[in-house]
Amino acid sequence: MVPYLRRVKYAFRTFFSILDHGRVPADVGAALGGAAPAVEPGPAPVAAAPPPDRALQLLGLLQRDGRLLDFLMEDIAAYGDVQIGAAVRDVHAGCRAVLAKYLSIAPVLTEAEGDTIALDRSADPARLKVVGNLAGDPPYRGIVRHQGWEATHVELPPPASFTGSVLAPAEVEVA
DSSP, X not given: OOXXXXXXXXXXXXXXXHHXXXXXXXXXXXXXXXXXXXXXXXSOOOOOOOOOOHHHHHHHHHHHHXXXXXXXXXXXXXXXXXXXXXXXXXXXXXXXXXXXXXEEEEESOSSOTTOEEEEOTTOOTTTOOOOSOOOSSSOEEEEOSOOOXXXXXXXXXXXXXXXXXXXXXXXXOOO
């Protein structure tokens, strides 16, 4: 083990050597058990772009085909129920089409809402949220309040057209 103060000295030397020369000093690499490069390294490689976030890609698709973000980001307080209803119908149709095209979604439970079911100790908390009076130990008997949803298959388009954080490009009309 290299003593603490020597490691501090190596850290400063290495920092400035990398900054000025693009390499770790050979004696530091050898002292710390690593092999220093025998040859001066070439130009630093360009960092690869991080893989696109698939959740943001899906949100972008929901915006593109359903205008979901336009609807959610709009202050709808000034609009009447009829206007909101008409807008929701269009947003709903577009977003539902995106989900049908790129995801297979199924209920977590096959029982209908309102049915009574029994839950034993092996109930998966990621799949089942148990609420209410949980006195005692399982098995619990309860009423299905929501069937839940799970994605059984996801097939998003290749991410080449998705650029990261831009969910929808700005549009500019030239007159």
